[in-house]
Amino acid sequence: MSKITALLLCIGLFSTVQIITWFQLNGQFVWPWFKNNMLLVCLMGIPISWFYIEATRYGFIAFEGVLWPGRLLGFATGIFSFAICTSVFMGEGITTKTIVSLVLATALTLIQIFWK
Numbered sequence: 001m002s003k004i005t006a007l008l009l010c011i012g013l014f015s016t017v018q019i020i021t022w023f024q025l026n027g028q029f030v031w032p033w034f035k036n037n038m039l040l041v042c043l044m045g046i047p048i049s050w051f052y053i054e055a056t057r058y059g060f061i062a063f064e065g066v067l068w069p070g071r072l073l074g075f076a077t078g079i080f081s082f083a084i085c086t087s088v089f090m091g092e093g094i095t096t097k098t099i100v101s102l103v104l105a106t107a108l109t110l111i112q113i114f115w116k
Contacts, residue, residue: 017051
């Protein structure tokens with residue numbers, strides 16, 4: 001597997017699982033079903049964990065056996081997905097503080113990907 005393929009899989013999996021995690025944790029504030037079915041919501045943790053493990057594995061491959069870049073990539077995708085989902089589903093909007101956080105998350109990601 002090429003490093004580019006591993007990187008794209010890492011980003012795709014982290015993005016997907018961060019969105020799923022947002023629903024697992026915050027769905028209770030949007031839909032009564034989540035609040036009323038807490039055990040089923042908790043069981044979502046099993047596939048969520050598997051996604052995180054796989055995303056981490058692909059990040060490890062993409063960054064040639066170094067863990068930090070993949071970890072910060074997971075962080076950055078989490079910041080972006082949280083900002084988008086919270087804006088769309090909770091109506092909290094994207095403030096200046098959020099924009100600065102997104103810029104910093106992007107900078108961290110780019111440093112990890114391109115700084116050798």
